[in-house]
Amino acid sequence: MNxxxxxxxxxxxxIMKLLSDDEIAKVTMTEAAASLxxxxxxxxxxxxxxxVRTASAGMKSSAMGRVVARTTVKSKTxxxxxxxxxxxxxx
Numbered sequence: 001m002n003x004x005x006x007x008x009x010x011x012x013x014x015i016m017k018l019l020s021d022d023e024i025a026k027v028t029m030t031e032a033a034a035s036l037x038x039x040x041x042x043x044x045x046x047x048x049x050x051x052v053r054t055a056s057a058g059m060k061s062s063a064m065g066r067v068v069a070r071t072t073v074k075s076k077t078x079x080x081x082x083x084x085x086x087x088x089x090x091x
């Protein structure tokens with residue numbers, strides 16, 4: 001595993017560790033959904049370098065299995081996720 005892939009893995013793992021059991025359940029339910037509502041903020045766990053993104057009307061349902069939507073986590077958790085992403089970029 002190269003350094004970039006390892007860093008991505010550690011960032012994803014760190015984000016998932018920030019979620020409570022209840023939030024993990026909500027994220028899992030979002031994975032089963034067809035799409036997010038236009039305007040919903042989310043993080044794509046396979047494209048972390050793009051940071052926080054905003055859902056559009058044409059978002060593919062295939063992407064849903066790899067996103068953490070802001071609406072599925074508590075405000076504090078979302079802030080922690082953002083801080084985690086920022087700290088990973090500095091390194």
